[in-house]
Amino acid sequence: MKREYLGMIAVFIALALVPFAAEWTGQSSWVRLVGQALIFGMAAASLNFILGYGGMISFGHAAYFGIGGYVVGILFHHHAAGTAFLGLIPGTDQMLITLPAAIVVSGMAAALVGALSLRTGGVQFIMITLAFAQMFFFLFVSLKTYGGEDGIMVRRTNSLPGLDMRDRATLYWVVLVCAAAYYLFLRRLVQSSFGQIIAGIRQNERRMAALGISTYRYKLYAFVLSGMGAGLAGALMVNFLRFASPDMMHWSRSGEFMIMVILGGVGTLAGPFIGAGVLFSVEVTLAKYTEHWMLPVGILLLLVVLTARGGLMSLIRRVTGGGK
Amino acid sequence: MSHVLDIQGLTKTFGGLTATDNVSLTVNSGEIHALIGPNGAGKSTLINQICGEILPNAGRITLGGRDITALAPADRVALGLGRTFQITSLLDDMTVRANLGMAVQARAGGNFRIFDRAASRAAVWDEVDQSLSGSALAVRADVPVADLAHGEKKQLELLMALSQRPRLLLLDEPMAGLGHVESQQMIDALRAARKDCAILLVEHDMEAVFALADRITVLVYGRVIAAGSAEDIRANPDVREAYLGEEDA
Numbered sequence: 360m361k362r363e364y365l366g367m368i369a370v371f372i373a374l375a376l377v378p379f380a381a382e383w384t385g386q387s388s389w390v391r392l393v394g395q396a397l398i399f400g401m402a403a404a405s406l407n408f409i410l411g412y413g414g415m416i417s418f419g420h421a422a423y424f425g426i427g428g429y430v431v432g433i434l435f436h437h438h439a440a441g442t443a444f445l446g447l448i449p450g451t452d453q454m455l456i457t458l459p460a461a462i463v464v465s466g467m468a469a470a471l472v473g474a475l476s477l478r479t480g481g482v483q484f485i486m487i488t489l490a491f492a493q494m495f496f497f498l499f500v501s502l503k504t505y506g507g508e509d510g511i512m513v514r515r516t517n518s519l520p521g522l523d524m525r526d527r528a529t530l531y532w533v534v535l536v537c538a539a540a541y542y543l544f545l546r547r548l549v550q551s552s553f554g555q556i557i558a559g560i561r562q563n564e565r566r567m568a569a570l571g572i573s574t575y576r577y578k579l580y581a582f583v584l585s586g587m588g589a590g591l592a593g594a595l596m597v598n599f600l601r602f603a604s605p606d607m608m609h610w611s612r613s614g615e616f617m618i619m620v621i622l623g624g625v626g627t628l629a630g631p632f633i634g635a636g637v638l639f640s641v642e643v644t645l646a647k648y649t650e651h652w653m654l655p656v657g658i659l660l661l662l663v664v665l666t667a668r669g670g671l672m673s674l675i676r677r678v679t680g681g682g683k
Numbered sequence: 684m685s686h687v688l689d690i691q692g693l694t695k696t697f698g699g700l701t702a703t704d705n706v707s708l709t710v711n712s713g714e715i716h717a718l719i720g721p722n723g724a725g726k727s728t729l730i731n732q733i734c735g736e737i738l739p740n741a742g743r744i745t746l747g748g749r750d751i752t753a754l755a756p757a758d759r760v761a762l763g764l765g766r767t768f769q770i771t772s773l774l775d776d777m778t779v780r781a782n783l784g785m786a787v788q789a790r791a792g793g794n795f796r797i798f799d800r801a802a803s804r805a806a807v808w809d810e811v812d813q814s815l816s817g818s819a820l821a822v823r824a825d826v827p828v829a830d831l832a833h834g835e836k837k838q839l840e841l842l843m844a845l846s847q848r849p850r851l852l853l854l855d856e857p858m859a860g861l862g863h864v865e866s867q868q869m870i871d872a873l874r875a876a877r878k879d880c881a882i883l884l885v886e887h888d889m890e891a892v893f894a895l896a897d898r899i900t901v902l903v904y905g906r907v908i909a910a911g912s913a914e915d916i917r918a919n920p921d922v923r924e925a926y927l928g929e930e931d932a
Contacts, residue, residue, distance in 0.1 A: 552794045555801040559785050562774040569734070569772070570789035570847065571760030580795065 367542075374535055378528035387527075391599075394531045396639045397538040398596045400632035403619035404545055405588025410617070411626030412549055413581045414561030418485045419472065419492025420589055420616050425608025426468050427461035427590030429499060432511040432603030434460065439514065454517035454524070454533075458594050465590020466583050468495070473582035477575060492613055499605045510604025517598050524598075534595050538632075541588060546628055548584070557581050618656075622663055624672030633671050686745070687712045687851045687881040688733070693742030695728060695905075702728040703739065704905040710851060715873070715882045717892045720902035721925070726885045727769060729902070730855050733883070734766055735759050747850055765849030765880070769856045771836040773828045779839055780824040783811045786843040814846050819868070834865040841872060851881050858888040870894055893917070901925070 374393065381389040402424050409415040434457050437443055437450025444450065451457060476487040500508045516524045524530055548554050559567045560574050567574055597603040606612070615638065623634025641659065645652035667674045688710040695703040702725045710716045718726055731737040733744060735756035744752045751759050774782050787807045788794065802808075815821045820838055823831065831839065837857055844852055857873070858866050870891055873882065886892050892899065892913075899916040901909040909919045916922055 548797050550800050550802065551797045552788060552799055552801045552804065553797045555785065555788065556794045558776075559774050562776050563772055565736075566768075566772045566774060567785075567789070568756045569760065569766055569768075570786050570843070571757050572789050572794070573755065573757040577794070584797070 371535075371539055375532065378531055390527050390531045392640070392643060393636075394534050394599055395596070396636045397534055397632070398592050398599060399616075399619065399639055400635035401538050401541050401595070402589050402592035403616045403623070403631035403635045404541065404628075405585045405592065406616045407620045407625065407627075407631045408545060408548065408557075408588070409581050409585040410620055411624075411630075412554065412561060413557045413578065415477070415578060415582065416485050417488040417582070417585075418610070418613055418617070419488035419490075419495075420585075421608045421610070421612035422472070422492035422495040423465040423469055423586040423589035424593035424596070424612065424616075425499065425603075425605065426495065427465040427593030428597040428603040428607050429505070429511070429593075430461040430464045430590070431457045431517065431594045431597040432513055433505055435513045435515075435517070436505060436511055452515065452517050454519045454598070457517050457598075458537075458591060461590045461594035462587045465593065466587040468590075469583045469586020470579070473579045473586070477578050477582060489610060489613070492608060492610060496605050496608045496610070499608065506604070508605055510602060510606070513597055513601045513603065516601060530599065534599060537591065537595055541591065542628065542632070545588075549628070553577070553580070618660055622660060622670055624670030627670070627672040630670050630672040633675075637671065685712055685748075686710065687714075687747060688883065689743075689745040690733070691743045691745075693729070693732060693739050693744065695725075695732060695737065695739045702905050703732065706742070706902070706905070706907055708900050708907065708910065710881050710883050711897075712850075712881050713877065714897045715877055715884055715895050717884045717886060717896035717899045718902060719886065719889075719892060719899060723904075724902040725905035726902055727855060728905075730766070730853055730883075730885060733759075733853060734764065760847065760849075763848075763850035764853065765844040765847045765851070766853040767837075767840040767844050767855060767857060769859065769885075771833070771840055773836060773839060773843075775829045776827070778825050778827055779820055779831070779835075780811060780815070782828055782839060783814060783843055783846060784808060786846045787811055787814075790847050810846065814842055818842060833860050834862065837861060837865075837869065838872070841869070841876070845876055845879070849880050851883065852876065854882060854884045854886075856885055856887060858886055858891050866891060 377393050378390050381387055402420070406417065406420040409417055433444060434450045435452055438452045442450070472488065472491040476484055476491065479487060505511045516530055518524050519533065522529050556567070556572060556577050560577060564574050593607060619634035619638050620631050622638055623632065624630025638656065641656055642652055645655055663670060686709045691707050693703050693706045706729060718729070720726055728737060732739050735754055739752065743750060746759065746762050746764060749762060751762060774785060784807055787810050788801065788804065791807055815824055818838065820835060820842065823835060828836065828839070841857065857869055861869060866888060873895055876882065884895065896913055898911065899913055900907055901916060901922050903925045908925060909916060909922045
């Protein structure tokens with residue numbers, strides 16, 4: 360237990376030092392890369408809650424990531440133009456408003472999709488979540504007001520009172536704090552009464568129903584919580600890249616989130632973050648040399664899945680000798 | 684005496700097959716009512732209709748005076764229905780203790796809380812320890828369920844069902860696959876359990892049925908061919924022919 364806390368603090372400090380390390384070594388791109396990896400890690404971790412802990416294989420998770428991002432983009436668009444969304448909701452560039460708004464809106468989208476798709480199971484569930492994500496994708500492609508397939512520029516990062524958000528390092532630290540808070544939230548969540556019920560449903564849904572649990576309601580709540588996490592990640596990503604586009608919710612993005620989860624370790628807390636870090640850095644490194652970086656990534660995934668059941672986290676556990 | 688369970692005219696067809704054919708039966712409070720019949724008689728189909736996993740085409744099921752015919756399985760549990768499965772159905776990644784904890788937690792409620800700690804719910808775990816303390820499973824409390832022997836799984840299922848504090852317990856072949864000693868232990872456990880709830884027992888082990896049951900209903904091809912006390916059933920020529928005869932021969 361103590362060791363787990365020490366490990367968490369050590370990782371947090373190491374990540375907090377990244378901007379300084381980048382400055383000393385002159386590798387200014389590190390901040391951008393690690394920041395993105397953290398955000399992808401959050402999105403993958405949110406997927407992992409329903410996939411790894413809940414056994415719901417959602418193949419449309421990028422939809423909530425993209426919707427969260429578009430909330431930031433659209434609010435900024437109206438803020439810059441001095442107009443109102445649907446003539447009702449004024450725009451804003453305040454992060455204290457845009458992030459909660461992104462969480463709420465993506466949660467509502469997840470509630471809609473979950474309410475319908477959770478009535479099915481197995482392969483149908485995978486296909487229906489994918490179909491809904493594609494619907495959202497094409498919806499945003501067709502929204503010419505918000506840039507259509509070109510997406511929407513966010514000229515300036517959202518502001519936070521008292522912080523210079525134009526400073527890359529400051530923005531990175533905001534992302535890091537969000538990622539750490541989200542990690543702690545998930546850690547709490549899986550140990551909660553609700554988290555235990557979800558773990559029970561994954562193992563044996565029929566048994567849980569026989570214990571008096573209305574599994575549909577619990578699964579839907581988990582699905583919404585998970586969508587909210589992805590929405591938060593998407594909102595941060597749009598702040599980080601100052602750009603939102605339908606590509607954020609492309610089905611291949613959903614697949615990447617899933618690969619991150621499997622690579623890092625299904626049903627583990629740190630796994631999705633590790634998976635996101637590894638996948639993203641491999642992607643960035645290989646993309647310098649070849650367009651066909653997917654091929655080596657596929658081989659890597661095969662190796663991990665075949666040799667280490669439980670992903671990279673199980674390898675790490677083997678090396679450090681147990682512990683969480 | 685009041686009926687805990689009252690089934691009237693229950694019918695279920697699958698295509699051309701009538702799995703449950705106009706079945707009526709009652710279970711009184713404090714009673715063990717056994718349901719017997721050859722393989723394929725529709726016993727499990729009947730159990731699954733009482734639990735709500737299958738909905739009947741016609742007929743009515745009343746639990747403690749409330750019509751539950753159309754209720755979802757979980758809502759029936761809330762009204763006091765507990766069950767065990769013919770093929771044990773447990774949470775295989777968890778320990779014996781955690782399985783029992785889940786049963787108690789599910790009954791205790793408050794399960795949408797996301798900021799508490801399930802492991803710190805003292806009332807839940809006190810109750811788990813209490814129900815384990817009288818059981819042979821006490822020494823196996825921290826063993827993952829996947830590593831349990833068959834008989835132990837059957838015991839755990841019964842403990843879980845009892846910790847839901849049901850008013851009616853549906854037991855689907857609790858003796859199946861048990862050795863002689865284990866069967867005897869299970870019979871003792873059921874005798875103890877009947878003090879707290881009525882039991883509808885589906886069982887092939889005739890020795891156990893005659894040792895436990897107050898009344899017996901015989902199901903053949905989805906139809907009730909006889910119902911009555913253990914003595915009546917033992918003496919009934921139709922039953923002997925349809926079912927018991929095979930064993931006497």
